[in-house]
């Protein structure tokens with residue numbers, strides 16, 4: 001890495017950090033206001049403080065099971081160290097959350113590092129219900145790959161809604177990458193097949209396929225996703241290399257429910273959690289990454305093309321606890 005690249009990278013990470021800090025601002029304000037209320041007038045972490053902390057974590061959408069794990073860890077620490085001051089609670093909580101994410105999120109390799117390494121396009125099938133930010137996330141991903149010098153092809157296989165196809169085409173133009181589309185109400189599997197073929201023809205590094213996510217008809221969803229996979233495999237036998245489920249972080253327990261349903265319908269290999277900037281309950285990322293043994297790879301912290309970040313547990317928790 002040359003000196004220029006080093007500074008460029010350094011500047012990039014500073015910008016990323018700033019947008020993460022801004023994106024998590026609502027969650028932070030909410031969490032720390034509540035946390036300081038919980039410990040006001042108390043010098044040690046006792047049962048009452050732990051009870052308040054439990055309520056606070058649940059309220060931040062960390063989820064019951066994960067909250068119980070965090071509280072158990074802190075309780076064990078309090079029992080071991082005998083005296084834990086409330087002033088230390090921040091640090092302890094932060095350490096325990098990082099440790100929890102470490103247990104559950106190991107082995108997540110950034111897609112960008114893997115894309116284009118095998119000589120064939122790296123195929124990403126993107127799933128998720130309408131409105132969660134699926135198309136936007138695909139646009140942002142395309143931008144990320146494109147900006148990193150990767151050749152990208154998009155496939156508009158969400159043919160159920162005209163707007164989804166149009167929106168993807170607009171993203172393609174904005175980013176400067178080709179979009180394979182057959183229009184609305186066409187066979188999604190045929191779009192996916194053509195997109196993967198186009199990717200091979202063009203020597204693309206990445207092919208990203210948008211799909212329709214109609215959860216209310218699980219059998220149809222399952223069949224449609226299986227069919228899309230089967231036809232892709234006629235072109236590239238081990239495709240898709242990633243099935244990315246997009247979840248709206250501002251919908252709290254709904255996001256958990258969707259993750260449960262989609263993981264039943266297809267084999268999901270990675271998660272993207274969007275709209276964290278619009279919620280005070282960003283704890284959902286901690287819960288989701290703990291509950292499903294699927295790595296959270298990306299988080300959305302705004303509407304701009306550059307507002308999609310690689311999820312890194314340390315950076316995330318540091319930002320959350322930064323005052």
Ligand SMILES: Nc1nc2c(ncn2[C@@H]2O[C@H](COP(=O)(O)OP(=O)(O)OP(=O)(O)O)[C@@H](O)[C@H]2O)c(=O)[nH]1
Pocket residue numbers: 128129130131132133134135136137158163164167274275276277278299300301302303307
């Ligand atoms: N604030 C914010 N808005 C986001 C983020 N990601 C997506 N959005 C917005 O969420 C809205 C829905 O996003 P879409 O990409 O249209 O959602 P979709 O899941 O593709 O839904 P359909 O296109 O309706 O299938 C859009 O207005 C996006 O700009 C994010 O990380 N932060």
